[in-house]
Amino acid sequence: MTLNRKLEESFFKYLSAIVSVLIILVLIHIVYSIIAKGASALSWEVLTQEPKGGFYMGGGGGIFNAIVGSLYLAIGATVLAFIISLPVALFINIYLIKYPRTLIGIRFFLDVLWGVPSIVFGAFGFILLMYMGMRNSLGAGIVTVAALISPIMIRAMDEVLMTIPKGLQEAAYSLGSTKTETAFKIFFRQALPGFATAILLAFGRGIGDAASVLFTAGYTDHVPEKLSDPAATLPLSIFFQLSSPIEEVQNRAFAAAIVLTFIVLIISITARLLYRKK
Amino acid sequence: MTKRLFIDKLSSRWMVLCLSVLLLLPLAIGLGLVIKSSDLWLTHALGSLIFSQDWSPSESQFGFWPFILSSLWVTVVALIISMPLCLLAAIFLTQFAPTWMLKVMRPVIDILAGIPSVVYGVWGVLVIVPLVADIIAPMFHNESLGYSILAGALVLSVMSIPYILNMILEVFRQVPVELGEASLSLGATKWETIKYVFLRKGATGIISAYGLGFSKALGETIAVMMVIGNVVQVPASVFDAGYPLPALVANNYGEMMSIPTYDSALMFGSLLLFIIIITINVIFRYIIYKSEAI
Amino acid sequence: MKTAIVTAEKRVEHITTEVPIMNISNLNVYSKSAHILKNINITIPKNKITVLLGPSGCGKTTLLKCMNRLTDLYSELRLDGTIEIDGQNILTERNRITEIRQKMGLVMQRPYPLPMSIYDNIAYGLKLKGVRDKNVIAEKVEKHLREVALWDEVKDRLKSSAQRLSIGQQQRLCLARGLAVEPEIILADEPTSALDPISSRVIEEQFSKLKDDYTIIMVTHILRQAKRLADYVVFMYYGEIIEHGNAADIFENPQTDILKEYMRVGH
Numbered sequence: 001m002t003l004n005r006k007l008e009e010s011f012f013k014y015l016s017a018i019v020s021v022l023i024i025l026v027l028i029h030i031v032y033s034i035i036a037k038g039a040s041a042l043s044w045e046v047l048t049q050e051p052k053g054g055f056y057m058g059g060g061g062g063i064f065n066a067i068v069g070s071l072y073l074a075i076g077a078t079v080l081a082f083i084i085s086l087p088v089a090l091f092i093n094i095y096l097i098k099y100p101r102t103l104i105g106i107r108f109f110l111d112v113l114w115g116v117p118s119i120v121f122g123a124f125g126f127i128l129l130m131y132m133g134m135r136n137s138l139g140a141g142i143v144t145v146a147a148l149i150s151p152i153m154i155r156a157m158d159e160v161l162m163t164i165p166k167g168l169q170e171a172a173y174s175l176g177s178t179k180t181e182t183a184f185k186i187f188f189r190q191a192l193p194g195f196a197t198a199i200l201l202a203f204g205r206g207i208g209d210a211a212s213v214l215f216t217a218g219y220t221d222h223v224p225e226k227l228s229d230p231a232a233t234l235p236l237s238i239f240f241q242l243s244s245p246i247e248e249v250q251n252r253a254f255a256a257a258i259v260l261t262f263i264v265l266i267i268s269i270t271a272r273l274l275y276r277k278k
Numbered sequence: 279m280t281k282r283l284f285i286d287k288l289s290s291r292w293m294v295l296c297l298s299v300l301l302l303l304p305l306a307i308g309l310g311l312v313i314k315s316s317d318l319w320l321t322h323a324l325g326s327l328i329f330s331q332d333w334s335p336s337e338s339q340f341g342f343w344p345f346i347l348s349s350l351w352v353t354v355v356a357l358i359i360s361m362p363l364c365l366l367a368a369i370f371l372t373q374f375a376p377t378w379m380l381k382v383m384r385p386v387i388d389i390l391a392g393i394p395s396v397v398y399g400v401w402g403v404l405v406i407v408p409l410v411a412d413i414i415a416p417m418f419h420n421e422s423l424g425y426s427i428l429a430g431a432l433v434l435s436v437m438s439i440p441y442i443l444n445m446i447l448e449v450f451r452q453v454p455v456e457l458g459e460a461s462l463s464l465g466a467t468k469w470e471t472i473k474y475v476f477l478r479k480g481a482t483g484i485i486s487a488y489g490l491g492f493s494k495a496l497g498e499t500i501a502v503m504m505v506i507g508n509v510v511q512v513p514a515s516v517f518d519a520g521y522p523l524p525a526l527v528a529n530n531y532g533e534m535m536s537i538p539t540y541d542s543a544l545m546f547g548s549l550l551l552f553i554i555i556i557t558i559n560v561i562f563r564y565i566i567y568k569s570e571a572i
Numbered sequence: 573m574k575t576a577i578v579t580a581e582k583r584v585e586h587i588t589t590e591v592p593i594m595n596i597s598n599l600n601v602y603s604k605s606a607h608i609l610k611n612i613n614i615t616i617p618k619n620k621i622t623v624l625l626g627p628s629g630c631g632k633t634t635l636l637k638c639m640n641r642l643t644d645l646y647s648e649l650r651l652d653g654t655i656e657i658d659g660q661n662i663l664t665e666r667n668r669i670t671e672i673r674q675k676m677g678l679v680m681q682r683p684y685p686l687p688m689s690i691y692d693n694i695a696y697g698l699k700l701k702g703v704r705d706k707n708v709i710a711e712k713v714e715k716h717l718r719e720v721a722l723w724d725e726v727k728d729r730l731k732s733s734a735q736r737l738s739i740g741q742q743q744r745l746c747l748a749r750g751l752a753v754e755p756e757i758i759l760a761d762e763p764t765s766a767l768d769p770i771s772s773r774v775i776e777e778q779f780s781k782l783k784d785d786y787t788i789i790m791v792t793h794i795l796r797q798a799k800r801l802a803d804y805v806v807f808m809y810y811g812e813i814i815e816h817g818n819a820a821d822i823f824e825n826p827q828t829d830i831l832k833e834y835m836r837v838g839h
Contacts, residue, residue, distance in 0.1 A: 006667075009469035016370030019363050020379070023443075024386050026436055030393065030401045037404055084296045091293035106297075108563055113304055115490065115559035116552065117497020119524045120307065123548035126531075127310045147303060154300075178286040208394025211499035214528055235396040239500060242403060257400045261393065268392040272385055376647060456684045459642050460746065464697035464753055465674035474696070479687040 034261060038254025046255055051221040056241070058248040063256050066237035068223045070260075072138060073231055074207035077145035081153050081202055084146070086195075089157035090183040094169065107158065114151040119211040121148045126215035139227035141217025148212050149202040156201055160194030161187060193274055200271040204264050210235035234260045308552060315546035317539045327546065333510045335540045342547065344512050348427065348520030351513055352502060353495045355431035360438050361488055367439075368446040373472055391440035399504035402433035407505055415517050422517040425507035430520065433505055434495050442491035449483030450476065482569040489562035493555045499524035523547050590617035593756065593787050594639070599653035601634055601643070608634050610811045612653070616757075621779060621788045623798045623819075626808035627834070632791040635808070636759050639789065640676045641669055674701065677750025677786075679760040683742035685734035686749075690726050693734045693745055697753035716752045720744040720778055740771025747778065751786075758782065760790040764797065776801060795838035799823055807831050
């Protein structure tokens with residue numbers, strides 16, 4: 001009896017340990033296999049040049065268009081999302097704090113919105129474009145991705161703001177601050193490091209998303225110059241090049257995957273470091 | 279003084295405006311998709327759209343059943359793989375592991391969650407597809423090109439691990455330590471405490487994590503599309519190619535303007551996805567909310 | 573401080589005339605940054621209520637958790653010394669730790685009913701002990717619920733969730749749950765701190781009755797509660813035992829300034 005109980009415990013202890021190690025190994029394997037495959041194709045030319053003629057047939061050039069396009073898009077979307085998210089996060093934590101039911105309802109709603117897949121955002125963005133008679137562009141991509149990452153950013157900011165004690169708010173009022181002053185001078189400052197993490201998280205999500213920009217940002221071999229130009233993105237660049245039958249083109253897809261993974265890793269690690277500092 | 283009050287007013291208006299835009303967003307999405315797909319559901323019976331297997335857009339045949347079924351297959355298989363893994367990992371990390379192990383795992387989970395979908399797809403093409411074609415399929419005496427439901431499910435299961443694992447870790451974190459102490463003091467082993475007390479206490483949370491993981495996986499587009507083969511058919515086994523709904527929408531975007539009502543059909547596909555996922559989300563978020571309120 | 577040590581030794585002799593059930597010698601507990609318990613030496617007498625008294629944060633609860641090795645849950649704690657029960661040092665035991673824990677029932681600061689029915693809360697420990705006979709289990713459930721005066725209140729809803737009971741009822745259920753594994757010792761960690769005065773009184777009355785069959789070790793910082801219940805008192809301060817001995821001696825004739833001060837401001 002007791003032996004059985006002991007054995008059962010040891011069995012599950014080791015099984016669960018093995019599973020945990022397995023998860024770490026899978027992560028290492030993902031990073032390793034992409035680097036192993038793409039490193040040879042990674043060169044200065046690939047990073048800094050736009051595609052030249054016959055690029056998708058194995059011709060020269062690089063993915064500069066996609067790198068810059070992705071950065072433009074993700075930065076634009078993050079800024080736009082921030083302009084929407086910051087007021088919302090502050091609003092629900094300052095104005096709605098006395099209506100707990102509404103507050104719970106809105107958090108619930110944001111969580112559900114977070115669950116909407118990016119392809120649906122993409123389709124919706126596309127509908128809006130058609131409705132307004134516009135074509136695929138960097139601007140449209142920015143708006144769509146901003147809508148996609150706003151719920152994430154708001155909830156992440158919200159989590160930070162929730163930890164600020166109510167007493168701080170009361171103290172600010174008692175000194176004569178208006179609600180806006182309380183929001184931007186007290187809460188904003190108090191929560192700044194946490195906000196940085198929230199912004200980075202949203203940026204990482206934005207730069208990696210493919211399905212939402214497929215319909216809205218379009219694709220081009222050139223670096224976009226204005227918001228109405230179409231823009232290439234790294235995820236789509238990887239996707240298109242990988243579906244080519246030519247090996248050289250495929251290898252460039254792996255190289256592009258290294259670039260994208262690298263960007264996301266840096267963001268993820270920075271976010272974690274910032275969070276820890278706080 | 280008046281300037282301060284003016285700024286206060288202005289900024290509260292701005293806050294309310296932003297919030298309203300956001301609150302209206304899903305409504306607008308739903309409405310937009312309904313209107314845009316109206317050409318389709320006005321001319322075709324809803325039942326046949328969903329349950330028919332005939333898919334030939336050029337002949338105006340739009341049966342979504344193969345896509346719906348592919349989506350369900352790949353998501354269910356993925357969840358079957360990742361569910362026990364997430365639960366066991368969460369148990370190990372919160373109950374058995376030394377604290378440094380949890381510290382190692384946190385960034386690992388974060389990074390896994392942050393890796394873009396398309397990179398998982400690349401990994402799938404490089405590793406999982408050959409694995410299925412050369413090793414797993416022959417093991418079951420099957421022939422497969424590798425681009426299959428199983429490949430999609432394997433990639434999807436890895437992608438859903440950080441999402442589900444994080445939620446289950448949170449569930450275990452919320453179980454009070456004292457409850458474990460109570461069980462141990464009654465003579466239970468650690469594993470018995472997990473099995474009889476923690477799993478029971480966390481049951482709703484764990485089930486909700488699985489539910490939300492399911493809905494997340496259902497909407498996953500690029501990575502699955504890269505490895506699943508994209509053949510319109512009702513899959514007979516996991517070694518067959520499939521064609522899930524998100525892939526349908528994403529893949530045919532280029533040509534959808536050339537065939538009449540094709541664009542409506544794709545919007546209808548998005549609408550189906552939207553409705554299913556919103557419903558699942560509302561249900562499980564509500565369950566979580568209820569269980570936290572107690 | 574010197575006088576304290578002398579009188580403490582005198583009182584140890586006094587205690588040992590009783591039947592000892594637990595012997596703690598040279599127990600030290602360290603965490604990463606602190607020395608939590610310093611050189612603890614006491615003998616716990618059988619069928620008495622021993623009260624661990626002292627201000628919060630003085631190590632009472634840690635000492636209690638050492639007694640049934642719940643300290644295992646905290647990887648940062650390091651223990652040395654011995655705790656002997658029935659002549660066996662439990663701190664070095666590796667395999668029979670679940671049996672040792674079953675010798676002790678635990679009542680915590682707040683009630684933590686297991687997430688199952690009232691009935692199953694009591695039956696849980698029995699099943700772990702290997703009791704399979706349904707009639708025996710049913711009998712014991714009734715017996716122990718009666719023991720804590722809960723039976724009449726819950727006999728019609730044994731299958732409903734234990735979490736729906738009032739907090740006072742929950743605490744009595746947790747006591748009954750601990751009794752069901754038939755321990756020799758009841759460990760109670762401020763068992764009334766979360767309860768209203770009436771429920772507290774019920775628990776205290778139970779304790780006074782239970783000491784005929786069990787040895788009770790109770791942590792409290794409430795002086796009056798200690799005076800009402802204690803046969804023996806162990807007064808702790810910053811991880812050390814300052815004074816210990818017969819309740820009457822300790823309360824009527826405190827030796828150290830710390831205890832005198834505690835009794836003057838305590839309630």
